Amino acid sequence: MTATIFRRELASYFATPLAYVFIVIFLMLSGALTFFLGGWFERGQADLLPFFGFHPWLYLFLVPAISMRLWAEERKSGTIELLLTLPITVFQAVLGKFLAAWVFIGLALLLTFPMWVTVNYLGTPDNGVILAAYLGSWLMAGAFLAVGSCMSAATNNQVIAFILSVVVCFLFILIGFSMLFDAMKDWAPLPLLDAVTGLSFLSHFQAISRGVLDLRDVLFFLVMITAWLLATAIVIDIKKAS
Amino acid sequence: MVKVENLSKTFGRFKAVDQLSFSVEAGEVLGFLGPNGAGKSTTMKMITGFIAPSSGTAQIGDFDIRRQPVQAKALLGYLPEGAPAYADMTPLQFLRFAAAIRSLGPTADKRINEVVEQLMLQDVLHRPIDTLSKGFKRRVGIAQAILHDPSILILDEPTDGLDPMQKHEVRSLITNLAEDKIVIVSTHILEEVNAVCSRALIIANGQLVVDAKPEELEAQSEYHGAVTLKLADNTDPRAALQGLPSVFRVENYPDDPKRVTAVPNSGSPIFNDIQALAQRESWAVEEMFAERGRLEDVFRRLVDSHVSNSEPQRGAA
Numbered sequence: 001m002t003a004t005i006f007r008r009e010l011a012s013y014f015a016t017p018l019a020y021v022f023i024v025i026f027l028m029l030s031g032a033l034t035f036f037l038g039g040w041f042e043r044g045q046a047d048l049l050p051f052f053g054f055h056p057w058l059y060l061f062l063v064p065a066i067s068m069r070l071w072a073e074e075r076k077s078g079t080i081e082l083l084l085t086l087p088i089t090v091f092q093a094v095l096g097k098f099l100a101a102w103v104f105i106g107l108a109l110l111l112t113f114p115m116w117v118t119v120n121y122l123g124t125p126d127n128g129v130i131l132a133a134y135l136g137s138w139l140m141a142g143a144f145l146a147v148g149s150c151m152s153a154a155t156n157n158q159v160i161a162f163i164l165s166v167v168v169c170f171l172f173i174l175i176g177f178s179m180l181f182d183a184m185k186d187w188a189p190l191p192l193l194d195a196v197t198g199l200s201f202l203s204h205f206q207a208i209s210r211g212v213l214d215l216r217d218v219l220f221f222l223v224m225i226t227a228w229l230l231a232t233a234i235v236i237d238i239k240k241a242s
Numbered sequence: 243m244v245k246v247e248n249l250s251k252t253f254g255r256f257k258a259v260d261q262l263s264f265s266v267e268a269g270e271v272l273g274f275l276g277p278n279g280a281g282k283s284t285t286m287k288m289i290t291g292f293i294a295p296s297s298g299t300a301q302i303g304d305f306d307i308r309r310q311p312v313q314a315k316a317l318l319g320y321l322p323e324g325a326p327a328y329a330d331m332t333p334l335q336f337l338r339f340a341a342a343i344r345s346l347g348p349t350a351d352k353r354i355n356e357v358v359e360q361l362m363l364q365d366v367l368h369r370p371i372d373t374l375s376k377g378f379k380r381r382v383g384i385a386q387a388i389l390h391d392p393s394i395l396i397l398d399e400p401t402d403g404l405d406p407m408q409k410h411e412v413r414s415l416i417t418n419l420a421e422d423k424i425v426i427v428s429t430h431i432l433e434e435v436n437a438v439c440s441r442a443l444i445i446a447n448g449q450l451v452v453d454a455k456p457e458e459l460e461a462q463s464e465y466h467g468a469v470t471l472k473l474a475d476n477t478d479p480r481a482a483l484q485g486l487p488s489v490f491r492v493e494n495y496p497d498d499p500k501r502v503t504a505v506p507n508s509g510s511p512i513f514n515d516i517q518a519l520a521q522r523e524s525w526a527v528e529e530m531f532a533e534r535g536r537l538e539d540v541f542r543r544l545v546d547s548h549v550s551n552s553e554p555q556r557g558a559a
Contacts, residue, residue: 004342
């Protein structure tokens, strides 16, 4: 059942210009950021750190653009009533739609392979690190997407869904920054400090993209995704009546 | 079997559906009637498991829609209000999706061909649903609902937006399907009740007003057995008709002065009396027929009296 919904959703991305526009913008932005802002050539190092370093910021705006329609559109067009009266559970629908969006973003990510080709042509990078960074980037995109899915379920207005997702995702990036740490360290007990900074998308992503593929970082994103998807199912159950 | 038990739904302080109970057996076509906002769609949404009732439940076949929603929903075919469908898909893709999710397996293509033929969708199979007319959209929705040959079919305003030809086709489709199934149709078109329903359920303010066969409803009309008469010449039959003991009152039509309608005294048959009168008076009768009753009339009267009776209670609640 989840697979059927997954296939329908994935096909729907390509039924409209959405998929192509998204992929082109994603590739152009990620390239431009890497070369111009990241100074990739000037660094003279055979790695993709500047490329991956911009991904959290790129996802911050591009992933909510994908996720905002997940449920808001279903509710607006009334198809949610059709979908949820089919013999499936809400979670199967949530999971199918999420996986389609995640695979779609994964596809966009895969299409950045010329970066990898270029860096291998110019030097001898550590391809293990690059692979880990790709995986980390995709996991992080999944976490953004799961947040966005929940925000989309909470409203039938796509613009509101977009803004809410950006704000919540931004918070999850922000708590990895030292300014928050500094602001909290004087009064907050250590376990709380640990817990809060441990929720940061940024620090877990950076750990993975340095090539340290720690199971805990991978688990963090998977747990994050699961939790937000469960929240999505609950929000849909509560909100669908209205 | 569909068995609805004390179904209620409140939105905040508003009672959309209030302690509704009824049951439907195979072979019945239940017409679900009521003024706009009476709770028809809300009831259907609860029976099909889209929204959870505030209290009460619905038994779908052997399954309780609240406890075993997936099994219950597998028995249902549902056309939601407004016939929503994925706009970017073509009807063929849409039906294939429905077939896959209903696990039709190898019989899917055969069934899709059958429903496409039944609903005459051949010409639009490969056009995005977005670009289809309202009538075609509705038929795509119905095709989706009957695709898996469900034993229980729930259609929310299936003929809304269709032209008279299409209405007729959908009605005969429902009648054909109904032989061994349960069909629940919501409508606000009263002629539909006569055309397809074997039973009518009228609700108002979320409460059951009446549960009766269409004939029984018609019999409640003051026009049940009323005789309309039109004479060829300029004779005025009104005084003579009014003189009959079985006639309650005589109505005339400003736009057609030769036509009169005699309303009987509390359902007593008057056709024979009037026929005898016409022979005695040697009227040149151009047209004469008895009515079965006017549903509109009955509907309005029942709903009005229900609403005015229950108003004080609702205010206090």
